[in-house]
Amino acid sequence: MNKNKKKYKIAILPGDGIGPEVMKEACKILKVLKKKFNLKIKTKKYDIGGIAIDKYGCALPKKTLKGCKKSDAILLGSIGGPKWDYLPSKNRPEISSLLPLRKYFNFFINLRPSILIPELNNLSPLKKKIVKNGFNILCIRELIGGIYFGKPSKEIKKNNKHYAIDTTIYNTYEIKRIAKIAFEEAKNRNYKVTSIDKSNVLKTSKLWRKTVIKVSKKYPKIKLSHIYFDNAVMQIIKNPKKFDVILCPNLIGDVISDECGILTGSIGMLPSASFNENGFGLYEPAGGSAPDIQGKNLANPIAQILSLSMLLKYSLKMNKVSNLINSAIKKTLIKGFRTYDISYGKKFITTKQMGNEIIKSIIQD
Numbered sequence: 001m002n003k004n005k006k007k008y009k010i011a012i013l014p015g016d017g018i019g020p021e022v023m024k025e026a027c028k029i030l031k032v033l034k035k036k037f038n039l040k041i042k043t044k045k046y047d048i049g050g051i052a053i054d055k056y057g058c059a060l061p062k063k064t065l066k067g068c069k070k071s072d073a074i075l076l077g078s079i080g081g082p083k084w085d086y087l088p089s090k091n092r093p094e095i096s097s098l099l100p101l102r103k104y105f106n107f108f109i110n111l112r113p114s115i116l117i118p119e120l121n122n123l124s125p126l127k128k129k130i131v132k133n134g135f136n137i138l139c140i141r142e143l144i145g146g147i148y149f150g151k152p153s154k155e156i157k158k159n160n161k162h163y164a165i166d167t168t169i170y171n172t173y174e175i176k177r178i179a180k181i182a183f184e185e186a187k188n189r190n191y192k193v194t195s196i197d198k199s200n201v202l203k204t205s206k207l208w209r210k211t212v213i214k215v216s217k218k219y220p221k222i223k224l225s226h227i228y229f230d231n232a233v234m235q236i237i238k239n240p241k242k243f244d245v246i247l248c249p250n251l252i253g254d255v256i257s258d259e260c261g262i263l264t265g266s267i268g269m270l271p272s273a274s275f276n277e278n279g280f281g282l283y284e285p286a287g288g289s290a291p292d293i294q295g296k297n298l299a300n301p302i303a304q305i306l307s308l309s310m311l312l313k314y315s316l317k318m319n320k321v322s323n324l325i326n327s328a329i330k331k332t333l334i335k336g337f338r339t340y341d342i343s344y345g346k347k348f349i350t351t352k353q354m355g356n357e358i359i360k361s362i363i364q365d
């Protein structure tokens with residue numbers, strides 16, 4: 001029984017492409033969990049992305065933003081697709097809804113777990129001898145600073161030459177607050193933080209490293225190491241198992257989180273969480289709207305369901321419920337159930353069937 005009697009609201013934003021299909025499975029699972037644990041969680045759906053452009057002429061309608069503000073967390077499907085590719089880049093559904101949402105709520109923390117269980121090591125593109133025991137990496141990326149947001153960022157024409165400029169900028173406050181998250185997460189894992197930078201070249205990276213070292217003094221039990229970005233890309237491929245928590249500035253984290261993700265074998269099983277210091281967050285699959293498989297009942301719903309699990313853990317502090325989802329997914333995969341993306345020419349089940357099998361594993365627990 002749930003002792004936590006607090007009432008919660010989740011804003012559900014299915015979005016475009018496979019978003020609504022995989023979201024349906026996550027909502028089915030939430031319904032089962034609400035009953036099992038007597039959870040007081042209300043959900044309400046809102047439009048975002050391409051579908052919102054079609055209905056309201058803008059990718060992040062006021063009604064959606066208002067609904068998110070009134071909620072305790074946001075569960076998002078995916079955004080975008082070829083239908084809206086004709087729009088200028090600043091009006092594209094992903095750019096004009098996700099980025100403002102991140103900025104508006106100050107989601108500076110981005111967590112991307114990449115977990116390969118030994119039973120699924122054949123899914124990894126790496127050699128079996130490297131991944132035979134699986135791996136479990138948590139990539140922590142600073143999400144609203146660095147080169148993606150630094151000013152100036154513009155094109156300049158001067159002396160018959162055409163230039164473009166982007167600015168990498170970080171201050172110690174921004175670095176400290178994300179570093180603290182990494183050390184706190186490491187306390188619940190294997191007590192290791194690897195900070196990635198390019199401090200042999202970049203001033204911002206020098207400040208990054210110095211500040212991370214300062215923060216680490218408060219966490220004497222945690223082993224901190226530093227690695228240059230170029231070397232990190234190689235070392236992760238060579239031996240992912242030696243990494244635990246990885247801490248990165250925005251651009252570096254963009255690359256490293258995708259690299260760690262693909263080493264697990266499928267984008268359809270990768271969740272992500274973006275949240276702020278109050279624990280208010282947005283949870284979504286790491287992949288996109290997969291227009292190539294939209295409407296075919298082929299999408300893997302696991303990334304969406306794991307995103308729900310992260311939401312329950314980080315925003316609603318329901319660790320037990322979150323752990324149950326994770327173990328039910330693991331059991332379902334160990335039983336041999338596979339969606340198309342992870343079937344490698346063998347027998348596969350549909351999006352809906354995968355949702356149902358996970359529910360069976362939850363009920364059996």
Ligand code: NAD
Pocket residue numbers: 018022077078079080081082094098267268269284285286287288289290291292293298299300301303341
């Ligand atoms: P994508 O992630 O949508 O697809 C890449 C490949 O992975 C495709 O073959 C797809 O079928 C597969 N895939 C993705 N998720 C899957 C799942 N759950 N199950 C099984 N297979 C899955 O990337 P893309 O094709 O480059 O982009 C498609 C659209 O999504 C674009 O409009 C892009 O801008 C948008 N996009 C949105 C987000 C987001 O919503 N956060 C992120 C990335 C891309």
